Structure formats: C-alpha cells, structure tokens
Amino acid sequence: MGRNKVAQIVVILGCVITWIAAALHGLGAYPKVSVAVGASNLATPLKAAMRTVFLLPAADWIAIAVIALVVAMTETQVRKLLVLLCGIGCL
DSSP states (O other): OOHHHHHHHHHHHHHHHHHHHHHIIIIIIHHHHHHHHHHSOOOHHHHHHHHHHHHHHHHHHHHHHHHHHHHHHSOOTTHHHHHHHHHHHHO
C-alpha cells in the first residue's frame, strides 16, 4: 500500500470522526443547551442567537469534513495544502 493510499485512509477516518463529533454536538447536546437557554433570563432575540451560535460549530465541522474528503480523493497539486488547512480549520 502506497503513501497516498494510507494518507487517503487517514483522511477518510478523520472525516468520519468529525462527522460523528458534529452529530453528537448538534443532536446530542443541542436539546440540553436549548432547554438551558430557554430557562435563562436572556431576551428572546439573544436566546435564538445563543441556540444558533451553538449549532454553528457542528455545521462548520460537517462542511470542513466534506471539503477535506473531496480534496483527498482528487489528484491536484494543492491537495496536501487544502487538507492541512481543513485540519487547522477543525482545531
């Protein structure tokens, strides 16, 4: 197995782990955060903003994982740089 194939497998595993983390963040924790924010004494627009801000990382992680997966599967000159930027973006 060549270096490129191993690298692709590592990127695929990283994308799957990122999707699982996004699902746990968005589907697992959001209902609890939504209840806590709803019970707070924040103004109504701030409650909606807090719920939205909590969901943004999950959406970002999904988008970054999709981009990394597409880039890793294509043969381009900037593939390594784009996968590296996606990894940094997740941090």
